[in-house]
Amino acid sequence: MSAEYGERKKDERRARRDAQVELILSEFGDRVEMDPPAAARGDVRHLFRRGILLVRDGYLDQVTDTLRERARVQVEAPLVPGVTALRVEEGVVQTRDLVRRRLGEGIASLDYLVGICPGAGVYCPATEPEPVAPGAAPLPLSRDRDAGKGVRVVVIDTGLDPAAPASHPWLAGVTGDPDPAIGPGGALGPYAGHGTFVAGVLRRVAPAAEVIVRRVFTPVGAAFESDLVTALDEALTDDAPDIISMSAGTYAFEPTGLLGLGSWYQNRLRHHKGVAVVVAAGNDGAREAFWPAAAPWTFSVGALNETLDGRAWFSNFGGWVDVYTPGENLVNAYPKGTYRYNEPPSRQDAKFDGMAAWSGTSFSTPIFAGLVAARMARTGENGCTAARALLSIAQQGALFGVGAVLLP
Known part of the structure; x- marks a missing residue:
């Protein structure tokens, strides 16, 4: 019985995940991609911008020199001081892995898709909103009307x-x-x-x-x-x-x-x-x-x-x-x-x-x-x-x- 229940919950989470991924792809289209091996396993936990690598400014020259050995690269835009977006020709995951092997951890990263509290590994609240009875009181209850004043x-x-x-x-x-x-x-x-x-x-x-x-x-x-x-x-x-x-x-x-x-x-x-x-x-x-x-x-x-x-x-x-x-x-x-x-x-x-x-x-x-x-x-x-x-x-x-x- 417990095994059947566990499998049913897994199926439900898988169905929710698939619906959420479809929703994301409907808006972002080919601007977003996912790790292909993970997607093949049905484990979509990482969605990221296609063709963009985020690079620490202090390593930008080393990264571009490393990547020019295999593909064209272009400085896309600086973000805040310390990080620059780099456009790579293809294979952003493989490119990131190459930088990690050659130069070390924490130098380059994917431009991840960040969402409002992922559920089932993707991007949703834990539940969808539910109607309430007319006159339902808001929760939590307020205790001090001056709480937060001046903040x-x-x-x-x-x-x-x-x-x-x-x-x-x-x-x-x-x-x-x-x-x-x-x-x-x-x-x-x-x-x-x-x-x-x-x-x-x-x-x-x-x-x-x-x-x-x-x-x-x-x-x-x-x-x-x-x-x-x-x-x-x-x-x-x-x-x-x-x-x-x-x-x-x-x-x-x-x-x-x-x-x-x-x-x-x-x-x-x-x-x-x-x-x-x-x-x-x-x-x-x-x-x-x-x-x-x-x-x-x-x-x-x-x-x-x-x-x-x-x-x-x-x-x-x-x-x-x-x-x-x-x-x-x-x-x-x-x-x-x-x-x-x-x-x-x-x-x-x-x-x-x-x-x-x-x-x-x-x-x-x-x-x-x-x-x-x-x-x-x-x-x-x-x-x-x-x-x-x-x-x-x-x-x-x-x-x-x-x-x-x-x-x-």
Whole structure:
């Protein structure tokens, strides 16, 4: 019986993964490719930009000299100081492997496709949104109306439902880029409302925080790492945040993680004192390092189950996850309209009237970001100091077999 159940769950995850990959390919087309051997095994965990290699600036001449032995190369564009995008003629995976063999690890990397909390190895929240009964109360519950006062949080996501701040009191004053997945006539795309839901969860924890939602991820919830680095750098400079909340990530071939984001930290973020970057741990129920959550310069957030006594079935885990907060069946703001379910099992379209229930480490992340904002307003600490203090408190209340836990 248990073996049959296990096989059935594997089949379900495989079907979900295939649907998600198809969605990604429908938007990115031939701009994206996947590791062919992994795809043949049915293990799609790495999607990346075709023909682009990210290279550390200090090794750029050595890399181009090495690659000219076998193919034409061209400098595409510098990213942040420290990394340059290099266009290679063909075989970007093989090219990266050649650089690794000749020059060493951590010098060149693929331009990965980063998504809003991958599930089943690709790019989706743990579940699709579900309708709720009329009048359903938003979760989590607000406790202190002044929590987060004077703190600015930038949410890097899919954008904001323009109607939400006027429709939901707890979102009043939230600003941001409009969500393009909210179509005319109330048609809701696959990841419509993701950024709005994240902002709503954050505001329930820190009602007085200033929240700006930036649209970085496309309507299918993904962006290349190089584009994400540019967007983060713009947010850091133009929005001057105290906290950046980002419910997105990917897996990587390289054990050192994402080269572009690591360089952004080294050359930009660490010079902005105290800005805390809070990121999601991912939704594969896996131990494998998920980036940038596994990077030492982020605060990574996993999800607790609905009863708050264990890890959510979907949450990634491991020593690289800093803290767990609620993430299953949260209820919050969602656009009005009709949503077409995209993943197996097939279901009828659902109508939403401004609220939804949703699960994922996507939504655990803004809970911790909101708690950091609330502590900053109370103590005067900067974002990183407040986050570390909260991690110390969370470790005191650790759950056996889970880890550090923090509740709003």
